Amino acid sequence: MGKSSKDKRDAYYRLAKEEGWRARSAYKLLQLDEEFNLFEGVTRVVDLCAAPGSWSQVLSRVLIKGEKFGRAGWQDKQKNMRDYVLGGGEKKEMEEGKEEVDVEGEGEKKVDSTPKLTPREGIRIVAIDLQPMSPLEGVTTMRADITHPSTIPLMLKALDPDTYSPSSPLNSSPVDLVISDGAPDVTGLHDLDIYVQSQLLWAALNLALCVLKPGGKFVAKIFRGKDVDLLFAQLKIVFERVRVAKPRSSRASSIEAFVVCEGFCPPEGFMASLERPLGAGTVLPEPVREESTSSDAKKPEKKVTSRVREDGAIEIDLGDETDDEDDVEEGGRRWIAPFLACGDLSAYDSDATYHLPKDRVSLDPVQPPTAPPYKRALEMRKLAGGAYGKTKGRAEKAAS
Ligand SMILES: C[S@@+](CC[C@H](N)C(=O)[O-])C[C@H]1O[C@@H](n2cnc3c(N)ncnc32)[C@H](O)[C@@H]1O
Structure with missing residues:
Protein backbone atom coordinates (compact mmCIF):
# COMPACT_ATOMS: atom_id res chain seq x y z
CA MET A 1 0.00 0.00 0.00
CA GLU A 67 0.33 19.95 27.59
CA LYS A 68 -3.37 19.15 27.47
CA PHE A 69 -5.09 17.25 24.68
CA GLY A 70 -8.63 16.43 23.67
CA ARG A 71 -11.45 17.79 25.77
CA ALA A 72 -9.13 19.12 28.49
CA GLY A 73 -7.10 21.07 25.92
CA TRP A 74 -10.26 22.43 24.31
CA GLN A 75 -11.72 23.44 27.69
CA ASP A 76 -8.49 25.26 28.54
CA LYS A 77 -8.62 27.20 25.29
CA GLN A 78 -12.27 28.07 25.87
CA LYS A 79 -11.51 29.23 29.39
CA ASN A 80 -8.69 31.47 28.18
CA MET A 81 -10.95 33.02 25.59
CA ARG A 82 -13.80 33.47 28.08
CA ASP A 83 -11.49 35.05 30.66
CA TYR A 84 -10.24 37.40 28.02
CA VAL A 85 -13.60 38.39 26.61
CA LEU A 86 -15.47 38.70 29.91
CA GLY A 87 -14.26 41.80 31.76
CA GLY A 88 -10.69 42.12 32.95
CA GLY A 89 -9.49 39.37 30.66
CA GLU A 90 -6.92 41.61 29.08
CA LYS A 91 -5.57 42.66 32.46
CA LYS A 92 -5.54 39.07 33.71
CA GLU A 93 -3.67 37.78 30.65
CA MET A 94 -1.07 40.46 31.16
CA GLU A 95 -0.74 39.53 34.82
CA GLU A 96 -0.21 35.88 33.89
CA GLY A 97 2.66 36.90 31.66
CA LYS A 98 0.87 36.50 28.34
CA GLU A 99 1.77 39.07 25.77
CA GLU A 100 -0.32 41.03 23.39
CA VAL A 101 1.15 40.70 19.93
CA ASP A 102 0.91 43.17 17.12
CA VAL A 103 -0.28 41.06 14.16
CA GLU A 104 1.95 41.84 11.16
CA GLY A 105 2.56 45.35 12.48
CA GLU A 106 -0.92 46.46 11.45
CA GLY A 107 -1.70 47.82 14.84
CA GLU A 108 -4.33 45.10 15.47
CA LYS A 109 -3.57 43.60 18.87
CA LYS A 110 -4.36 39.97 19.53
CA VAL A 111 -3.90 37.92 22.68
CA ASP A 112 -1.74 34.83 22.39
CA SER A 113 -4.32 32.18 23.23
CA THR A 114 -1.94 29.21 23.48
CA PRO A 115 -2.97 27.34 26.63
CA LYS A 116 -0.78 27.73 29.67
CA LEU A 117 1.44 24.68 30.24
CA THR A 118 1.25 23.01 33.63
CA ARG A 276 6.49 -17.67 40.70
CA PRO A 277 4.63 -15.45 38.30
CA LEU A 278 0.90 -15.08 38.08
CA GLY A 279 -0.42 -17.02 35.10
CA ALA A 280 -3.40 -18.85 33.71
CA GLY A 281 -2.91 -21.74 36.18
CA THR A 282 -2.37 -19.67 39.33
CA VAL A 283 -4.92 -19.98 42.09
CA LEU A 284 -5.32 -16.72 43.93
CA PRO A 285 -7.25 -16.14 47.14
CA GLU A 286 -10.79 -15.26 46.13
CA PRO A 287 -12.44 -12.19 47.60
CA VAL A 288 -14.94 -13.26 50.27
CA ARG A 289 -18.54 -12.86 49.20
CA GLU A 290 -21.23 -12.78 51.84
CA GLU A 291 -23.68 -15.64 51.35
CA SER A 292 -27.32 -14.65 51.27
CA THR A 293 -29.20 -16.34 54.15
CA SER A 294 -32.62 -16.57 52.56
CA SER A 295 -33.18 -17.68 49.00
CA ASP A 296 -35.69 -14.92 48.34
CA ALA A 297 -33.49 -12.23 49.86
CA LYS A 298 -34.00 -9.06 47.93
CA LYS A 299 -31.11 -7.51 46.05
CA PRO A 300 -30.07 -4.22 47.59
CA GLU A 301 -31.54 -1.32 45.71
CA LYS A 302 -29.18 0.44 43.35
CA LYS A 303 -28.02 3.82 44.45
CA VAL A 304 -28.61 6.29 41.65
CA THR A 305 -26.44 9.33 42.05
CA SER A 306 -25.87 12.38 39.94
CA ARG A 307 -23.27 15.09 39.94
CA VAL A 308 -22.61 18.23 37.95
CA ARG A 309 -19.23 18.08 36.30
CA GLU A 310 -16.89 21.06 35.93
CA ASP A 311 -17.89 21.45 32.30
CA GLY A 312 -21.56 21.74 33.30
CA ALA A 313 -22.61 18.28 32.11
CA ILE A 314 -24.71 16.19 34.49
CA GLU A 315 -23.31 12.72 35.05
CA ILE A 316 -25.73 10.09 36.29
CA ASP A 317 -24.40 6.94 37.88
CA LEU A 318 -26.96 4.15 37.79
CA GLY A 319 -25.39 2.00 40.45
CA ASP A 320 -22.96 1.89 43.33
CA GLU A 321 -19.47 1.49 41.85
CA THR A 322 -18.45 -1.05 44.43
CA ASP A 323 -21.54 -3.12 43.69
CA ASP A 324 -20.13 -5.49 41.09
CA GLU A 325 -22.81 -8.11 41.72
CA ASP A 326 -24.61 -7.09 38.53
CA ASP A 327 -21.59 -8.13 36.54
CA VAL A 328 -21.40 -11.59 38.08
CA GLU A 329 -23.17 -14.36 36.23
CA GLU A 330 -25.58 -16.68 38.05
CA GLY A 331 -23.71 -18.98 40.37
CA GLY A 332 -21.32 -16.17 41.20
CA ARG A 333 -18.33 -17.77 39.47
CA ARG A 334 -17.83 -15.64 36.40
CA TRP A 335 -17.21 -11.95 36.61
CA ILE A 336 -17.85 -9.94 33.47
CA ALA A 337 -15.76 -6.85 32.95
CA GLY A 343 -13.04 8.49 22.10
CA ASP A 344 -15.16 11.35 20.84
CA LEU A 345 -17.82 10.31 18.32
CA SER A 346 -16.80 13.28 16.19
CA ALA A 347 -13.24 11.91 16.04
CA TYR A 348 -12.08 10.03 12.94
CA ASP A 349 -13.48 6.55 12.39
CA SER A 350 -10.46 4.26 12.12
CA ASP A 351 -12.29 1.92 9.75
CA ALA A 352 -13.38 4.60 7.29
CA THR A 353 -11.64 5.85 4.16
CA TYR A 354 -11.48 9.63 3.82
CA HIS A 355 -11.01 11.79 0.72
CA LEU A 356 -7.83 13.84 0.76
CA PRO A 357 -7.51 17.30 -0.81
CA LYS A 358 -5.88 17.17 -4.29
CA ASP A 359 -2.98 19.43 -3.40
CA ARG A 360 -2.14 17.51 -0.24
CA VAL A 361 1.47 16.47 0.31
CA SER A 362 1.97 13.06 1.86
CA LEU A 363 4.30 13.30 4.86
CA ASP A 364 6.97 10.83 5.92
CA PRO A 365 6.57 9.11 9.29
CA VAL A 366 7.86 11.18 12.21
CA GLN A 367 10.22 8.47 13.41
CA PRO A 368 11.06 5.63 11.05
CA PRO A 369 11.94 2.40 12.89
CA THR A 370 15.59 2.43 14.02
CA ALA A 371 16.17 -1.31 13.65
CA PRO A 372 13.04 -2.99 12.34
CA PRO A 373 12.96 -6.81 12.41
CA TYR A 374 12.56 -6.80 8.60
CA LYS A 375 15.79 -4.81 8.11
CA ARG A 376 17.94 -7.93 7.77
CA ALA A 377 15.48 -9.49 5.35
CA LEU A 378 15.67 -6.37 3.17
CA GLU A 379 19.48 -6.44 3.28
CA MET A 380 19.52 -10.10 2.29
CA ARG A 381 17.08 -9.45 -0.51
CA LYS A 382 19.25 -6.60 -1.78
CA LEU A 383 22.34 -8.81 -1.71
CA ALA A 384 20.43 -11.42 -3.68
CA GLY A 385 19.73 -8.77 -6.30
CA GLY A 386 16.20 -7.62 -5.58
CA ALA A 387 12.89 -9.30 -4.91
CA TYR A 388 13.98 -12.83 -3.97
CA GLY A 389 16.78 -12.64 -6.53
CA LYS A 390 14.32 -12.39 -9.43
CA THR A 391 15.59 -8.95 -10.45
CA LYS A 392 19.18 -10.16 -10.53
CA GLY A 393 18.27 -13.12 -12.68
CA ARG A 394 16.36 -10.89 -15.09
CA ALA A 395 19.14 -8.30 -15.21
CA GLU A 396 21.72 -10.98 -16.01
CA LYS A 397 19.50 -12.42 -18.76
CA ALA A 398 19.00 -8.97 -20.27
CA ALA A 399 22.77 -8.32 -20.27
CA SER A 400 23.62 -11.61 -21.98
C1 LIG B 1 2.48 -1.97 18.88
S1 LIG B 1 4.16 -1.79 19.28
C2 LIG B 1 4.11 -0.60 20.55
C3 LIG B 1 3.82 0.78 20.09
C4 LIG B 1 4.10 1.82 21.15
N1 LIG B 1 3.15 1.72 22.24
C5 LIG B 1 4.04 3.20 20.59
O1 LIG B 1 3.14 3.94 20.97
O2 LIG B 1 4.91 3.57 19.81
C6 LIG B 1 4.52 -3.28 20.11
C7 LIG B 1 5.93 -3.35 20.63
O3 LIG B 1 6.03 -4.49 21.50
C8 LIG B 1 7.40 -4.84 21.53
N2 LIG B 1 7.60 -6.13 22.18
C9 LIG B 1 7.12 -7.33 21.78
N3 LIG B 1 7.55 -8.31 22.62
C10 LIG B 1 8.31 -7.69 23.59
C11 LIG B 1 9.02 -8.15 24.73
N4 LIG B 1 9.02 -9.45 25.05
N5 LIG B 1 9.69 -7.26 25.48
C12 LIG B 1 9.70 -5.96 25.14
N6 LIG B 1 9.03 -5.45 24.09
C13 LIG B 1 8.34 -6.31 23.30
C14 LIG B 1 7.77 -4.80 20.06
O4 LIG B 1 9.17 -4.71 19.91
C15 LIG B 1 7.01 -3.57 19.58
O5 LIG B 1 7.86 -2.45 19.52
Missing part, protein backbone atom coordinates in the same frame (compact mmCIF):
# COMPACT_ATOMS: atom_id res chain seq x y z
CA GLY A 2 1.44 3.40 -1.02
CA LYS A 3 1.82 6.25 1.45
CA SER A 4 -1.07 8.26 -0.06
CA SER A 5 -3.36 5.29 -0.12
CA LYS A 6 -2.55 4.54 3.52
CA ASP A 7 -3.18 8.22 4.33
CA LYS A 8 -6.69 7.81 2.89
CA ARG A 9 -7.48 4.50 4.49
CA ASP A 10 -6.06 5.31 7.88
CA ALA A 11 -6.97 8.75 9.16
CA TYR A 12 -5.01 8.21 12.38
CA TYR A 13 -1.84 7.24 10.48
CA ARG A 14 -2.10 10.53 8.56
CA LEU A 15 -3.03 12.57 11.63
CA ALA A 16 -0.11 11.14 13.60
CA LYS A 17 2.33 12.38 10.96
CA GLU A 18 0.65 15.78 10.84
CA GLU A 19 0.64 16.20 14.61
CA GLY A 20 4.15 14.87 15.18
CA TRP A 21 3.40 11.51 16.83
CA ARG A 22 5.73 8.59 16.17
CA ALA A 23 2.84 6.17 15.71
CA ARG A 24 -0.93 6.24 15.41
CA SER A 25 -1.10 4.37 18.74
CA ALA A 26 -0.69 7.75 20.47
CA TYR A 27 -4.40 8.38 19.86
CA LYS A 28 -5.33 5.14 21.63
CA LEU A 29 -3.64 6.30 24.83
CA LEU A 30 -5.04 9.83 24.50
CA GLN A 31 -8.56 8.47 24.03
CA LEU A 32 -8.16 6.08 26.97
CA ASP A 33 -6.96 8.99 29.10
CA GLU A 34 -9.91 11.07 28.02
CA GLU A 35 -12.28 8.38 29.26
CA PHE A 36 -10.45 7.24 32.41
CA ASN A 37 -8.37 10.27 33.40
CA LEU A 38 -5.36 7.97 33.56
CA PHE A 39 -2.76 10.61 34.32
CA GLU A 40 -4.49 12.19 37.30
CA GLY A 41 -2.00 12.36 40.21
CA VAL A 42 0.54 10.31 38.28
CA THR A 43 4.25 11.14 38.42
CA ARG A 44 6.03 7.79 37.95
CA VAL A 45 5.24 5.68 34.93
CA VAL A 46 6.61 2.60 33.19
CA ASP A 47 5.82 2.22 29.49
CA LEU A 48 6.27 -1.43 28.44
CA CYS A 49 6.77 -2.45 24.81
CA ALA A 50 7.21 1.19 24.02
CA ALA A 51 8.93 1.40 20.60
CA PRO A 52 8.77 3.45 18.44
CA GLY A 53 7.60 5.60 21.35
CA SER A 54 4.31 7.35 20.69
CA TRP A 55 2.92 6.42 24.13
CA SER A 56 6.11 7.70 25.73
CA GLN A 57 5.68 10.88 23.68
CA VAL A 58 2.19 11.29 25.14
CA LEU A 59 3.61 10.79 28.65
CA SER A 60 6.41 13.25 28.01
CA ARG A 61 4.12 15.92 26.57
CA VAL A 62 1.37 15.56 29.18
CA LEU A 63 3.44 14.97 32.33
CA ILE A 64 6.72 16.75 31.64
CA LYS A 65 5.68 19.58 29.35
CA GLY A 66 2.22 19.88 30.89
CA PRO A 119 4.31 20.74 33.95
CA ARG A 120 4.44 18.41 36.96
CA GLU A 121 7.25 18.01 39.46
CA GLY A 122 9.30 14.85 40.03
CA ILE A 123 8.26 13.01 36.87
CA ARG A 124 10.00 9.70 36.14
CA ILE A 125 9.23 7.80 32.97
CA VAL A 126 10.93 4.57 31.94
CA ALA A 127 10.23 3.04 28.52
CA ILE A 128 11.19 -0.56 27.71
CA ASP A 129 11.22 -2.43 24.41
CA LEU A 130 13.07 -5.22 22.62
CA GLN A 131 13.73 -2.73 19.83
CA PRO A 132 15.95 0.31 20.21
CA MET A 133 14.07 3.58 20.61
CA SER A 134 15.12 7.08 19.60
CA PRO A 135 15.58 9.33 22.65
CA LEU A 136 12.68 11.38 24.01
CA GLU A 137 12.77 14.34 26.36
CA GLY A 138 12.59 13.21 30.00
CA VAL A 139 12.15 9.52 29.18
CA THR A 140 14.70 6.86 30.15
CA THR A 141 14.67 4.22 27.44
CA MET A 142 15.82 0.64 27.99
CA ARG A 143 16.28 -2.17 25.52
CA ALA A 144 15.08 -5.27 27.35
CA ASP A 145 12.67 -8.19 27.25
CA ILE A 146 9.67 -7.70 29.53
CA THR A 147 9.25 -11.46 29.91
CA HIS A 148 12.71 -11.79 31.50
CA PRO A 149 13.02 -11.53 35.31
CA SER A 150 16.28 -9.57 35.06
CA THR A 151 14.34 -6.66 33.55
CA ILE A 152 12.73 -5.68 36.89
CA PRO A 153 15.91 -4.67 38.75
CA LEU A 154 17.13 -2.86 35.65
CA MET A 155 13.87 -0.99 35.47
CA LEU A 156 13.87 -0.12 39.18
CA LYS A 157 17.42 1.16 38.83
CA ALA A 158 16.40 3.28 35.86
CA LEU A 159 13.54 4.75 37.92
CA ASP A 160 15.73 5.62 40.92
CA PRO A 161 19.36 5.57 39.84
CA ASP A 162 20.54 7.27 43.06
CA THR A 163 18.58 5.38 45.67
CA TYR A 164 18.11 1.92 44.16
CA SER A 165 19.54 -0.89 46.27
CA PRO A 166 20.15 -4.28 44.59
CA SER A 167 19.90 -6.05 47.97
CA SER A 168 16.22 -5.14 48.38
CA PRO A 169 15.00 -4.60 44.83
CA LEU A 170 11.33 -5.22 45.52
CA ASN A 171 11.08 -3.32 48.79
CA SER A 172 9.93 -0.19 47.07
CA SER A 173 6.70 0.16 45.12
CA PRO A 174 7.52 3.25 43.23
CA VAL A 175 5.21 3.29 40.26
CA ASP A 176 1.81 5.00 39.83
CA LEU A 177 1.00 3.70 36.39
CA VAL A 178 2.20 0.79 34.23
CA ILE A 179 1.11 0.84 30.59
CA SER A 180 1.74 -1.88 28.04
CA ASP A 181 0.97 -1.82 24.34
CA GLY A 182 2.88 -5.04 23.77
CA ALA A 183 2.21 -6.98 20.62
CA PRO A 184 4.08 -9.85 19.06
CA ASP A 185 4.87 -9.93 15.36
CA VAL A 186 1.49 -11.16 14.18
CA THR A 187 1.66 -14.44 12.21
CA GLY A 188 -1.90 -14.42 10.92
CA LEU A 189 -2.57 -17.69 12.76
CA HIS A 190 -5.28 -16.39 15.05
CA ASP A 191 -4.93 -18.79 17.96
CA LEU A 192 -1.15 -18.55 18.00
CA ASP A 193 -1.26 -14.74 17.90
CA ILE A 194 -3.77 -14.62 20.75
CA TYR A 195 -1.65 -17.03 22.79
CA VAL A 196 1.61 -15.08 22.30
CA GLN A 197 -0.18 -11.81 23.03
CA SER A 198 -1.59 -13.26 26.26
CA GLN A 199 1.93 -14.31 27.33
CA LEU A 200 3.11 -10.73 26.82
CA LEU A 201 0.18 -9.48 28.84
CA TRP A 202 0.94 -11.84 31.74
CA ALA A 203 4.56 -10.69 31.64
CA ALA A 204 3.44 -7.05 31.77
CA LEU A 205 1.01 -7.79 34.61
CA ASN A 206 3.62 -9.65 36.68
CA LEU A 207 6.01 -6.81 36.22
CA ALA A 208 3.31 -4.33 37.22
CA LEU A 209 2.45 -6.35 40.35
CA CYS A 210 6.09 -6.10 41.46
CA VAL A 211 6.36 -2.33 41.13
CA LEU A 212 2.92 -0.70 41.48
CA LYS A 213 2.03 1.46 44.45
CA PRO A 214 -1.17 0.52 46.29
CA GLY A 215 -3.89 2.34 44.39
CA GLY A 216 -1.79 2.27 41.21
CA LYS A 217 -3.12 1.71 37.68
CA PHE A 218 -2.38 -0.81 34.95
CA VAL A 219 -3.40 -0.41 31.33
CA ALA A 220 -2.59 -3.09 28.76
CA LYS A 221 -3.47 -4.21 25.30
CA ILE A 222 -5.40 -7.47 25.07
CA PHE A 223 -6.70 -9.57 22.20
CA ARG A 224 -10.25 -10.58 23.03
CA GLY A 225 -9.86 -14.31 22.62
CA LYS A 226 -12.18 -16.94 24.07
CA ASP A 227 -10.44 -17.27 27.46
CA VAL A 228 -10.19 -13.58 28.16
CA ASP A 229 -12.75 -13.85 31.00
CA LEU A 230 -10.22 -15.73 33.11
CA LEU A 231 -7.84 -12.83 32.79
CA PHE A 232 -10.52 -10.33 33.84
CA ALA A 233 -11.38 -12.43 36.88
CA GLN A 234 -7.74 -12.57 37.97
CA LEU A 235 -7.24 -8.89 37.41
CA LYS A 236 -10.34 -8.20 39.52
CA ILE A 237 -8.66 -9.89 42.46
CA VAL A 238 -5.75 -7.47 42.49
CA PHE A 239 -7.47 -4.30 41.28
CA GLU A 240 -10.56 -2.55 42.62
CA ARG A 241 -11.85 -1.64 39.17
CA VAL A 242 -11.29 -3.50 35.93
CA ARG A 243 -12.78 -2.32 32.67
CA VAL A 244 -12.22 -3.13 29.04
CA ALA A 245 -12.08 -0.30 26.57
CA LYS A 246 -11.93 0.05 22.83
CA PRO A 247 -10.66 3.47 21.72
CA ARG A 248 -12.12 4.88 18.52
CA SER A 249 -8.65 4.88 16.96
CA SER A 250 -8.46 1.09 17.33
CA ARG A 251 -10.07 -0.55 14.31
CA ALA A 252 -13.42 -2.15 14.99
CA SER A 253 -12.35 -5.05 12.80
CA SER A 254 -9.41 -5.84 15.12
CA ILE A 255 -9.79 -8.00 18.23
CA GLU A 256 -7.56 -5.56 20.09
CA ALA A 257 -8.88 -3.82 23.20
CA PHE A 258 -7.36 -2.48 26.42
CA VAL A 259 -7.82 -3.49 30.03
CA VAL A 260 -7.91 -0.48 32.33
CA CYS A 261 -7.30 -1.54 35.92
CA GLU A 262 -7.46 0.99 38.74
CA GLY A 263 -6.90 0.84 42.49
CA PHE A 264 -4.16 -1.76 42.89
CA CYS A 265 -5.07 -3.72 46.04
CA PRO A 266 -3.31 -7.10 46.24
CA PRO A 267 -5.01 -9.59 48.61
CA GLU A 268 -3.48 -9.95 52.04
CA GLY A 269 -0.45 -12.21 52.00
CA PHE A 270 0.03 -11.94 48.26
CA MET A 271 3.69 -11.48 47.33
CA ALA A 272 4.46 -10.60 43.73
CA SER A 273 7.38 -12.57 42.37
CA LEU A 274 8.76 -13.18 38.94
CA GLU A 275 10.10 -16.55 40.06
CA PRO A 338 -17.68 -3.75 31.83
CA PHE A 339 -16.86 -2.87 28.22
CA LEU A 340 -16.64 0.73 27.03
CA ALA A 341 -16.06 2.30 23.66
CA CYS A 342 -14.06 5.48 24.14
